[in-house]
Amino acid sequence: MNEQRMQILEMVAENKLTVDEADRLIAALDDTPTQNQATPESKPKRPKYLRVLVDSRDDGEQTHVNVRIPIQLIRAGVKLASIIPPKALDQANIELQRSGMPIDLTRLKPEDIDELIDHLGDMTVEVEDHENKVHVFCE
Amino acid sequence: MIPQIATVRVQSRPDRHLRLWIPLLPIYLILTPVLFLIIIGGAVACARYRINPIRALTAGAQMLAGLGGLHIDIKAHHSNIMIKLA
Numbered sequence: 001m002n003e004q005r006m007q008i009l010e011m012v013a014e015n016k017l018t019v020d021e022a023d024r025l026i027a028a029l030d031d032t033p034t035q036n037q038a039t040p041e042s043k044p045k046r047p048k049y050l051r052v053l054v055d056s057r058d059d060g061e062q063t064h065v066n067v068r069i070p071i072q073l074i075r076a077g078v079k080l081a082s083i084i085p086p087k088a089l090d091q092a093n094i095e096l097q098r099s100g101m102p103i104d105l106t107r108l109k110p111e112d113i114d115e116l117i118d119h120l121g122d123m124t125v126e127v128e129d130h131e132n133k134v135h136v137f138c139e
Numbered sequence: 140m141i142p143q144i145a146t147v148r149v150q151s152r153p154d155r156h157l158r159l160w161i162p163l164l165p166i167y168l169i170l171t172p173v174l175f176l177i178i179i180g181g182a183v184a185c186a187r188y189r190i191n192p193i194r195a196l197t198a199g200a201q202m203l204a205g206l207g208g209l210h211i212d213i214k215a216h217h218s219n220i221m222i223k224l225a
Contacts, residue, residue, distance in 0.1 A: 049208065066212040073205030080198040085188045 004029055047071055047121035047138030055133040071138070075117055082110040141167075142207045142224040150219040 008025050011017040017025070054065040084092075089105045096103050125136040142163055150156035178196075185192040212221045 061216050062214075063216075064212075064214040066210070068208070068210035070205050070208040072207075073202065073209065076198060076201035076205040080195075080202060083190050083194050083198060085190060088188075 045121060046118065049139050050074065050120065051135075051137055051139055053133075053135040057131040071117060071120070075114070078110060078113045078117070082113075140207050141204050142209075144225050146221070146223040146225070148219070148221040151217075153217055156219075 005026060008017065008022050008029075012019060012022045048071055050069045050071060052065070052067040052069070054063070056063045056065075086106060092105055093103070096105070120138045123136075123138060125134070127134040145159075145161040145163055147159045147161065148156065181195060181199075182192050184190075185195055206224050209224045210222070213219070
């Protein structure tokens with residue numbers, strides 16, 4: 001029994017509170033989550049799937065693409081990429097620089113990418129023009 | 140979990156469509172001898188490129204397990220193709 005409940009019961013014993021008032025106070029305490037008990041809603045929801053939706057209209061004909069990729073697959077892909085030998089990464093870096101993307105893949109740690117994937121849930125990319133629409137999001 | 144069933148739906152015309160439910164376990168069993176060869180080839184490649192074979196095997200298994208839940212649906216003109224792994 002916690003301290004607040006004990007105080008309420010002591011106040012009932014001392015006739016400072018009626019039984020009804022004590023009952024309402026205890027019910028209010030039950031409704032209030034304690035600091036140690038996090039409600040399920042307070043936990044950040046981890047995304048399970050990456051969704052890619054493409055709607056395209058070409059000469060009046062509509063094309064619709066709907067792809068759902070499990071986040072677990074992306075995670076496994078990242079782990080697979082982390083075992084690429086450094087020699088191959090150096091070559092990839094050179095090619096990336098040549099393409100105008102100066103990214104050093106050797107400095108990319110799996111933990112960082114894991115964290116990046118965890119935060120994908122907040123990401124939504126929406127590109128739209130008069131005939132095409134691309135929507136990338138996590139769910 | 141490794142995908143157990145693949146659902147494939149192909150529609151070439153509005154009035155004609157084909158839906159297949161393919162159990163993957165028999166396919167895994169058929170591919171077992173090939174898998175054995177792939178593992179040997181992978182081990183040789185890992186030794187050649189100095190990659191930890193255990194990490195490579197784990198990553199490969201995780202890739203396979205991660206395929207469950209993959210869903211691809213493409214509709215173009217009057218055709219439609221859908222692939223779902225569960």
